[in-house]
Amino acid sequence: MSETQGKATASADPFEPFRTMRDAYLDAMAKTMVEAVNTEAYAQATGTMLEGYLAAAAPFREAMDKSMKQALQQLSLPSREELAALAERFTNLELRLDDMDAKLVSIVKLLRKERTASEAGNGKARQSAEPK
Amino acid sequence: MAQAASSSDSIVAMEERLRVLTRVMTTKAAIAQTPKELVWSLNKAKLYRYVPLLPAEKRHPVPLLLVFAIMNRPSILDLRPGHSFVEFMVGHGYDVYLLDWGIPGIEDKHLKLDDYSIEYLPRAIRKLKETSGSEEFSMLGWCIGAILTTIYAAMRPDDGLRNLLLLTAPLDFSNRNGITFARWVDEKYFNIDQLLDAFGNMPGEMIDYGARVLKPVDNYVLNYCKLWDNLDDPAVVEAWHAMNTWVTDNIPMAGGAYRQLIEELYRRNKLIRNELIVRGERVDLGRIRANLMTVIAQGDHITPPCQSEAIVQKVSSPDKEVFRIRGGHIGIMAGSAAPAVTWPHIDQWLSARSG
Numbered sequence A: 001m002s003e004t005q006g007k008a009t010a011s012a013d014p015f016e017p018f019r020t021m022r023d024a025y026l027d028a029m030a031k032t033m034v035e036a037v038n039t040e041a042y043a044q045a046t047g048t049m050l051e052g053y054l055a056a057a058a059p060f061r062e063a064m065d066k067s068m069k070q071a072l073q074q075l076s077l078p079s080r081e082e083l084a085a086l087a088e089r090f091t092n093l094e095l096r097l098d099d100m101d102a103k104l105v106s107i108v109k110l111l112r113k114e115r116t117a118s119e120a121g122n123g124k125a126r127q128s129a130e131p132k
Numbered sequence B: 001m002a003q004a005a006s007s008s009d010s011i012v013a014m015e016e017r018l019r020v021l022t023r024v025m026t027t028k029a030a031i032a033q034t035p036k037e038l039v040w041s042l043n044k045a046k047l048y049r050y051v052p053l054l055p056a057e058k059r060h061p062v063p064l065l066l067v068f069a070i071m072n073r074p075s076i077l078d079l080r081p082g083h084s085f086v087e088f089m090v091g092h093g094y095d096v097y098l099l100d101w102g103i104p105g106i107e108d109k110h111l112k113l114d115d116y117s118i119e120y121l122p123r124a125i126r127k128l129k130e131t132s133g134s135e136e137f138s139m140l141g142w143c144i145g146a147i148l149t150t151i152y153a154a155m156r157p158d159d160g161l162r163n164l165l166l167l168t169a170p171l172d173f174s175n176r177n178g179i180t181f182a183r184w185v186d187e188k189y190f191n192i193d194q195l196l197d198a199f200g201n202m203p204g205e206m207i208d209y210g211a212r213v214l215k216p217v218d219n220y221v222l223n224y225c226k227l228w229d230n231l232d233d234p235a236v237v238e239a240w241h242a243m244n245t246w247v248t249d250n251i252p253m254a255g256g257a258y259r260q261l262i263e264e265l266y267r268r269n270k271l272i273r274n275e276l277i278v279r280g281e282r283v284d285l286g287r288i289r290a291n292l293m294t295v296i297a298q299g300d301h302i303t304p305p306c307q308s309e310a311i312v313q314k315v316s317s318p319d320k321e322v323f324r325i326r327g328g329h330i331g332i333m334a335g336s337a338a339p340a341v342t343w344p345h346i347d348q349w350l351s352a353r354s355g
Helices: A002-011 A016-037 A040-074 A080-129 B002-026 B074-078 B085-091 B113-132 B144-155 B180-184 B192-199 B204-213 B216-229 B234-247 B255-267 B342-351
Strands: B036-042 B045-050 B064-067 B096-100 B137-142 B161-167 B291-297 B320-325
Touching (some): A016 B216, A040 B180, A040 B192, B002 B216, B002 B234, B045 B113, B064 B113, B113 B144, B113 B255, B137 B144, B144 B161, B144 B255, B192 B255, B291 B342, B320 B342
Parallel strands (some): B137 B161, B161 B291, B291 B320
Antiparallel strands (some): B036 B045
16 A cells, blocks of 8 residues: 555656646747847847946056055065066067977987988898899 | 645645755856866966877777857856867867867957957867868867867868868858847847947957847746756756856957957858958968858857858868757757757767768
């Protein structure tokens, strides 16, 4: 009897009707929202919001940048811009080193090829010089 | 008593579901697990070679370079053991390389598409040739990676590129009504100078938000409902966990590249019109001669099909194919059907051209 009761409980998921309703609602909402975000009105609203946020945050950001630069200068520490400029120079150096490395590799390849060719040439010369 | 046992079972089951949910939402899945070795690096970019499984004589002689977008992690190509495109290709005898663009810092805000396609990519390819011993190679570009590989293929057609695969390639921006992103970044609404002046690079969080808001209910609600409904299914949970780990690993996009993408591609559609100037030289798509396959995801809302169709008319490749497949921008390569549909088709196409 408990087995039958167990089976009955398992097959009657109390949340199934809710899940079906939820899925139907969300599918409808999904289609509506995809259409809504693909409108000029949405593009305009998002653009306006972003512009407003950036404009409002700009004075604070500039004040923070200025005070941070001054503080770092007082502490004889480099600013973010100075570190970024240094990093850019490192990248340029890396580019040059990479190119030099590639040139060295091709030089080594050429030398090896020449050596192989000259060894092959010497081998042939020795063979033809040997008494028959 | 039977009712009490049943209630207690329900409570235990609910506890287990909550435990699984907590684990999935608060930890990172182990992704990008296929063994690889670093063979080259430049600034933040790294070229990896995946450890071959087959001996050299059984491998395809033409190596394959994978190039993903610059504002997402390339680990999507190697999502999880047993469900990884890289693993699949390595197992099918390809010498696979992956170019990881890395995370740009503030010092990289001036990097443009020019730098990625003409400075970094050729150097990575040079190293690939040296490591593989092959003068020819195949290249797969996905999303923005397809833009970079297309520019490279047009600028350096004699560099040994034999096969070019473009996945969900955003190359043609002429159908503005069909491209939601194009509407959002219109000059009337989107002040790119203000944004990049504030941040330098385009923040990863904003890129992620933009991608998710294309389908807001799917990405912010249905995605989590799917997880909740399948917490008892370990296969679904692990797949969700891996994908969520990748999706939430946002990285910024270099400011110069982002500006170029918006102004010269989205707004002026210069690439497909052969008007894009890179390092003072016009990018002429007619110079592309490599065998070409463009893979179009028919349900792609990030790069709608209309963006990837025109390229086949523009190139000079004698061997070209358009492969249309059901699925979304990421789903065609990382979804459940990918191992049965997309990957075998890529393998079939590439193996016939990699001998």
